[in-house]
Amino acid sequence: MLNALTSYLGSPVTPGQAGNQLWALIYVLIIFAGVSIAVMAMNWLERKALAHFQIRLGPMRVGPHGLLQPIADALKLMLKEDIIPSEADKTVFWIAPLIGLVAAFTVYTVIPFGPSQAVSDMNIGILFMLGVSSLGVLGIVTAGWASNSHYPLIGALRSSAQMVSYEVAMGLAVVSAILMTSLNTAGTGTLSMIGIVQAQQQQGVWFLFKFFPLGFVAFIIFAIAMVAETNRAPFDLAEAESELTAGFHTEYSGLRWSLFMLAEYAAMIAVSAIAVTLWLGGWMRPFPNLLNAPAWEFVFSLFPGLTFAALAGFAFLGTARMPSHSFFRIQRIGLGVFALLLAFLALVLFVIAIAGRNTDTSLAAHTREGIDYVYWFMLKVAIFMYLFIWYRATWPRYRFDQLMKIGWKVMLPISLGVLILTAIVGVLIP
């Protein structure tokens, strides 16, 4: 039993490559649950962070500091009356949110959380990701059309035009990163997500800093295009509430509406994962080649525990600062328990880090490695998530023609230029 578990955790290939369906299924379930929880956490974080940007408190009532707000929201949305407009095309109206959701979640099959921590490693990984995530636009278009109403239709037309245009710049930026993977002795690149990160590992540099500033510019292009791809501020024209009330999901309510939100946030995490994989070294910790002594390895493996300890510290601080009024007693206890939970998690992570500090093949070592990979990957993705919120708090919304102008007249030429320059530099500097 223990041996089997060790062999699973220590497997050098993904379950998809190994052809192990049970293990793949477990991974799929873990990722599905993880993404759902991440979306809920993101929902809470967005509301809180946005509120603090805007000198508000945000959710404070449901649970301590509104921690249970996402659950309350989810419950509310599930219990809400599900309205289908009488003039709507019912079949399509019903299917549309599912298209978006399926597209957003299918992408996660190839996201590499670690060298073997992915459901499968496809030969065409990045192509598959771009293709499937571009299917999400079908959900939006059909939703807007099926509502049989003007605002959703305009929203759908806007977002489809927007997503198709930005896909071009996005694809070219991705190609320039893929071009960098071929700069090895064999001269062959790869489209596999794991292969891309391994190429960065071999070349000893994140593609963000490769051929500076070429990699950086390509990354910026992608970072802008991915905001447009996911219909987030300042490119949230498809759901601009001041112009189109709510855009393509104006007529949606209840569970179906929440499926759209779920798909949007899942897509945000997915595109951030692409950016992290392509330019930020994926699962690699900072300076894996510079600070490669076992001692450094140990220091960096303490980071997951430290993060949770810091979160627990914040939670304890919140508990201590809560007014000592009987009205807040339950909230106080709840926050305290939450802090204890975080502290316990931190403790577990510390124990694993210490137990697995010698890089042997024990279960603890494999667990530690896996946790490190997933931690660094998630940390990088989380930075992007925070950026998404920051954008939304800071910037006004672009107008549609300006959006198109930026997409076609600014981003596309720049990404083309970067691609050509990358190719030239790659040939000149082997």
Add this chain to the structure above:
Amino acid sequence: MTDQTTKDGALTKERKDLQNLPDAASYVKGTKLDSSHHDLAHLDLDAPEHPYLDSNELIINMGPQHPATHGVLRVILKLDGEKVLGTECVIGYLHRGVEKIAENRTYTMFNPYVDRMDYVAAVSNGLGYCQAVEKLLNVEAPPRANYIRVILTELNRIASHQLWLGTHALDIGAMTPLFYTFRDREEILKIFEKYCGARLTTHAFRIGGCLYETYAGFEKEVKNFLKFVAPKIDEYETLLTTNRIWLERTKNVGTISAADAIALGVTGPVLRASGVKWDIRKAIPYANYSDFDFEIPIGENGDTYDRYLVRMVEMRQSLRIIEQAVNGIPEGPIMAKVPKVIKPAPGEIYHSIEAPKGELGYFIVSDGSTQPYRLRVRPPSFVNLQALDVMVRGMLVADVVAVIGTLDIVLGEVDR
């Protein structure tokens, strides 16, 4: 010119005043416009857009339940894709018949009703009405009352502009300024509440002056507010003025030329942003405004960005006026001698003030009874709204939202 001490009958004197009014057109920077610019024929508002069949034409209703129409404005948009081919405003969803109510109320009883027109600038409305009736009665409020009026009115101007800025930025997609402006507007409302007990519909002034003396510490609080709000205005500007997206969304959007603006009767910051230096506080000073030193900001292009800048400068100028007024507030009575039963002599009067949104005028016809025979309000929002169609033709839907925001309309005043 507005010297009211002459013993002429109100009617004849007012007629004379109207004839001597400075022409707004002469205030246009540089060239003086000839009268041929005053007609709107060149705008060609009814011309068909396309000679051939266009199947993409789409009629959509924006409002009356739409988040960006600032209440219950309904705009019928004729669209080609996203391009606006024409608009038609449908108003009246908030019509309460304020002008008709006036005919059945005594002059004093009607005073609170005017607060409900432009409810974000209730103090200005009250000032205009009280001064119009005072003009009809040939009385003048004492200087101290006028200074209090100026302070409160200018505070209200800042509050109104803050509300405009927040909602306008929200329409364009920037959420955050809304919360900042509402935080700072709160301080103004606190001063109002302390002064007269109400925050929004203040009913601060009475015919002949003010009812309430300033509360203890009023001047100190106003000065504290001045110190508090000046950096806040800078804060709004750091968020927006040089923001690239803000510039792209507002520059060359909803442009209206000076000639068109004058021809349409547009007033206030919208007119000034087109380059017409027309402000009633300077042109026909009322309520001791001639005592104060302040600038009238004007724009160059008449686009949304210029209107934004003009209003931002106006806020700072209002701070200047308040500072001078608070420092120079004289002692003395706050109420002129006004009969208990207000029964003006038969006649008619027009009095206008510079409300935050533009020229707010009251035209009152008295038949000698205790109630006005007819009271007509010239609301700036209503007149400015007429410019919407001119400003958004050929623009995109998103620009309609931006222009509605920049016109700074309040539907309570449009519909009355």
Add this chain to the structure above:
Amino acid sequence: MNPALNVGSAPVGTPYFFYGLAAAAVISGLLVITRRNAVHSALSLIVTLLSVAGLYLMLYAPFVAGVQIIVYAGGIMVLFLFVIMLVNIDRASKERQFNRIWPVGLLASCALLALFLGAFSKGRALLPERATQLPEGINTQQVAALLYGEAGRMGQYTFAFEIASLLLLVAILGAVIMTKKKI
């Protein structure tokens, strides 16, 4: 035996996947040509395209499958949906759906099907029974080698590839010019 490491095991359940995908492709293909509403047709066509992409994967052609998803399902079909929404179809779906010569068309197509099936059953022996296992892992690299050449040599299809890019350029220009209102 390490359970996680049985690399290279044969694909499982291939016939089921094949029949499922084939059935999905054909049934939704049928829906494409029978639906009254063009949007329903387009959605059915997307299902067909995705099923065919699955069939490509089963034929060890992952790159073609990826191209199929990204270009067909993500690009062309969005264009189709876009156009369907632009041209008002409320009226179109209430009118007669088939043209006057539809029996002829149906007959001709059935004859074509009969021809195909006849040819297949006659020439069955000509088809070799072997089913080559193409190397899936380096499929993209091999396609690239054919398209762009490798080790300094021009690929077999490099010239054709350039022609194709020219074709796309012409198509872009044509589409832009045709849809512009005033040139």
Add this chain to the structure above:
Amino acid sequence: MVPITTLHYLVVAAALFVLGTIGVLTRRNVVIVLMSIELILNAVNLNLVAFSRMWGNLHGQIFAIFIVVDAAAEAAVGLGILIAFFRNKETIKVDEIDLLKW
């Protein structure tokens, strides 16, 4: 169960091809006719890829990619013509598009 051979793929491709021809020959709606053409192209692609597997080389896949490119070009131009036509005649019926000049 019978192992899946090339013939199976050919039969599926033939079915799709025939469905496409039926659509092209019988439908009046131009958009659906264009979609039927896409069906036909897909059937051809499936054949090519199946043969590519059968012969064990990649030329069929290359051809399939070229056909996808062609389909993209065809869809862009075809839909462009459709839009231009619809704007002028307000119809998308094949049998009403019977004038060479209007």
